[in-house]
Amino acid sequence: MRVLIACPSYPPQDVTCGVGDYTRCLAEELVRLGEQVTVVTSAAWRGPAGGGVTVLGILDAPAPWWRVVPADVVNLQYAPDLYRERGRALRATLSTPTVVTFHTLLDTTVRSRGVALWLLTSARHVIAANEEVTSMVRRRVPWMGRRLTEIPIGSNIAIASSGDPAATRAMIGASPRGPVLVHFGLVYPGKGLETLLQALAIVRSTHADTRLVVVGDIREIDRAYHSDLEALAVQLGVGRAVTWTSRRDEEDVSRILAVADLFVAPFDGGASIRRGSLLAAFAHGLPVVSTVSPLASAYLRDGENVALVPPRDPAALAARICVLLDAPEESARLADGARKLATRLAWPTIAEETRGVYRRVLA
8 A cells, every 4th residue: 555644744853743753653663564655744854764664855845745646545644733834735635535633633723623624524534643633523523423533642752772770860960869750742831841840849848859850852932931941940949950851862762761750741731642752651661640631531540550630730749749759559550550551552553553544445
């Protein structure tokens, strides 16, 4: 099967979002399954491609990219922000049989509603990459249910070969035995980092050698926000207890996760399986502390594979962190649940289910 995948953000780029990381993992896994895969992306792609995938930086070129590469099926990876200035690229749904994978359905603009409705109705089939998209589609356009399949994302960080834990701890500024809290992902508003810094100050009142490591790239538009976070850390008296790693390669991220005691991600909007950073933590068998979401999840279960607290509540977050630091058996139970969940959300399964959608579209 000749598969053409469209995604404006595809690694390596100066800054790659989670949708780009997802696309890379999916494309490489489809190739391992024997499919012929070409990805079209923006000119920001820096190459080279890996995993047997052909990558072309022609998404924004004047010629219709979906007519340049012969394909049996097109899979458009969609999030509103990726196509805000690329409306023409969405016309692929009118040509070759097209599957649209929705990572996010809407943003705050009115335009996104029209685009989402058009894609939902014009695509041969829709893949929801998370429960939020599934819920919104079934609630607002219930008749779409027959052409909708939910296939969650997986971890975008492969587990690295074992390094030297002591050297990794030294690199991130952690003491030889002090607790290490890790947060991973792009640094931008909504991640709950203000809450995390406030919670860290509380945690250190009883666990004085606790260190927080924030592993994640910082986009130019978020530089001022990052500076505000640094200032807040100093104001709270924890400036020297926080390590900001900025961008790191996959192996470094994996090795930092490997020495963490807890993964902490207090999202303002609640935990979700659409968060690739959470999936990376699960895949590394980490106890995860996150926040309650307004939408009940069939995957995330408090006390079983994740510890959940209310969003924007530093005291509750600190209390749950301290409980887990002081109760190794409870941390181990969460870690075991995390590994089991990661097995359900593994890339071979994701790729096989996605390939099944392609085949149904072509049947």
